[in-house]
Ligand SMILES: Nc1ncnc2c1ncn2[C@@H]1O[C@H](COP(=O)(O)OP(=O)(O)OP(=O)(O)O)[C@@H](O)[C@H]1O
């Protein structure tokens with residue numbers, strides 16, 4: 001085996017002490033998908049399934065030091081970003097990503113935790129649009145995050161499709177608008193690829209409160225598959241199959257919005273509906 005031939009992936013995000021979202025969800029997902037996972041810690045949260053009790057940024061100089069440590073040794077095949085805390089940290093992450101080759105970048109534009117706690121200052125959003133998205137290969141906003149990125153409400157399929165196009169025009173190659181927040185009997189994500197191909201990935205919507213960290217888990221799985229060299233369409237399908245399996249094979253921890261099951265296997269119940 002040649003040096004560094006094992007697929008390697010890094011998550012640049014915040015720590016969730018409760019283990020269901022953030023860096024912890026990403027590492028568990030990387031492990032399940034058999035890629036070697038690493039982390040660049042941007043912020044810490046004191047958090048459990050009941051909510052976020054506090055958050056604390058890592059000094060940007062130390063974020064940079066972590067970038068340098070990983071770049072000096074590993075051959076990273078894909079990266080993802082999650083909670084980036086504020087404008088200074090977004091700038092630090094962008095500057096450092098430009099200085100290294102960590103492969104295709106998946107941006108999960110985490111803004112507000114499901115419990116309502118702010119994970120990104122609102123004055124950092126412009127920088128995400130102008131500086132982070134142009135260097136991203138994939139972006140995975142949920143509906144409220146997509147609304148913030150485009151500046152108009154998404155109330156029907158046509159508006160979601162238009163939003164994907166408007167987000168792509170910011171410079172990111174592939175756009176996934178996640179439909180976990182749509183109150184329908186199906187869970188539908190809208191995909192617009194670099195090639196112009198567009199489709200919905202549709203699965204049964206599972207009635208559960210155990211959805212803490214669904215977005216992190218989904219985007220981490222996509223990054224893992226990209227690090228293995230999977231094409232984007234396959235990587236996204238695997239992400240959707242993985243999150244469906246992780247929600248449907250529930251585990252029982254905590255008293256609130258429990259985490260998904262990161263040791264679950266892929267679920268094969270996804271439909272692809274071309275536009
Ligand atoms: N109840 C559900 N049943 C089936 N799939 C779901 C459900 N909730 C979310 N999903 C799927 O999980 C993935 C993540 O979507 P979601 O919209 O929940 O992201 P998110 O809000 O960013 O998550 P989080 O902020 O918790 O990390 C999507 O593929 C979505 O379709």
Ligand SMILES: Cc1ncc(COP(=O)(O)O)c(N)n1
Nearest residue numbers: 014015021022113114212213
């Ligand atoms: C550190 C960190 N990153 C991301 C999320 C989003 O997950 P959710 O929306 O399920 O709370 C979170 N709660 N904490």
